[in-house]
Amino acid sequence: MEVLSQGKAAVYEEPIGPAGVRIRERPRTEPQPGAVAVAIRAASINHLDLWLAHGAQRVTPPRVIAADGAGVVHASGDPAWKPGDEVVIFPVLCCWECEWCRAGENVRCPRFGILGEHSDGAACELLHIDSRNLFRKPKGLSWHEAAAFPLTFLTAWRMLTTRAQLRADETVLVVGAGAGVAVAAIRIAKHLGARVLVTSRSEAKRKLALELGAEAAFDSNGFSKAVREATGDGVDVVFEHVGPATLEESLRSLAMGGRIVTCGSTSGVKAEISMPRLFFRHASLLGSTMGNASEFEAVLRALDQGLRPVIDNIFALDRVQDALTRVDTTEQFGKVVLSVDGD
Numbered sequence: 001m002e003v004l005s006q007g008k009a010a011v012y013e014e015p016i017g018p019a020g021v022r023i024r025e026r027p028r029t030e031p032q033p034g035a036v037a038v039a040i041r042a043a044s045i046n047h048l049d050l051w052l053a054h055g056a057q058r059v060t061p062p063r064v065i066a067a068d069g070a071g072v073v074h075a076s077g078d079p080a081w082k083p084g085d086e087v088v089i090f091p092v093l094c095c096w097e098c099e100w101c102r103a104g105e106n107v108r109c110p111r112f113g114i115l116g117e118h119s120d121g122a123a124c125e126l127l128h129i130d131s132r133n134l135f136r137k138p139k140g141l142s143w144h145e146a147a148a149f150p151l152t153f154l155t156a157w158r159m160l161t162t163r164a165q166l167r168a169d170e171t172v173l174v175v176g177a178g179a180g181v182a183v184a185a186i187r188i189a190k191h192l193g194a195r196v197l198v199t200s201r202s203e204a205k206r207k208l209a210l211e212l213g214a215e216a217a218f219d220s221n222g223f224s225k226a227v228r229e230a231t232g233d234g235v236d237v238v239f240e241h242v243g244p245a246t247l248e249e250s251l252r253s254l255a256m257g258g259r260i261v262t263c264g265s266t267s268g269v270k271a272e273i274s275m276p277r278l279f280f281r282h283a284s285l286l287g288s289t290m291g292n293a294s295e296f297e298a299v300l301r302a303l304d305q306g307l308r309p310v311i312d313n314i315f316a317l318d319r320v321q322d323a324l325t326r327v328d329t330t331e332q333f334g335k336v337v338l339s340v341d342g343d
């Protein structure tokens, strides 16, 4: 089922960075059977939108950006949803019907994709999407919070729970602490009861991470020495998304039998690591992308128990270029949100 982004929308048109994403008006239609038209209240920016805007994703424009959105059902082609229902959007595209999808492994679907990358996205007034991508908005969340959490919390949740099996009595090191996914990891690790350490190049971000409950915050330069001093043997889990610039230091920060879990490599695609450190110390290197619908539901339950995203800044949809620039210059701590309905 095709995702349709309608009404006013932020459209990636040219691979020239934030300036290549422009506000356009798209025609409105009635939803197809099985689809729901959601009046988007807020959307949010992810690093993925910047990859797209810089032409790094091999996506042919035009493409409406944003994996993250929340809003109110406007019209429904599925009796399970009715106008007025408040929803958040599961940002994974999949077929829902293959062997993997039926086994609950949406991330392994042959048609796996990400909303706003492999289809048009949520930075628009009206989003038509498969009804199976909709979940009830947790009551305690504002619209901005509801649009801020999906991609980063889903990703970080799967990384820390399903993949790294982080336990409450363990210590996790979150590398590059300002990024949306890293801030989500700090919040989730604290929610799970783990001890949290962080690294960042920015003193301001280290301070903000400490305010979120991190026990210690280290400069990114040669951080493994400080981590080992703070922990004795090292940490149980390293939460990675930076890649080549930090991976060797991440490996050096691990305790015997520790796990590195990664969802990205913002500093480049190829990394060098010392193999003996990996095998002599029984380390695990785990990859992860997005998450399953069941993991999204686990995040929703944690939100009901008080887990919250961190919002860096809110921009009106019309100011999407400013919102993208804030993430492009890595000034943000937490999520940059687009307000679609004006509040």
Ligand SMILES: [Zn+2]
Pocket: 094, 095, 096, 097, 098, 099, 100, 101, 102, 109, 110, 111
């Ligand atoms: Zn499938």
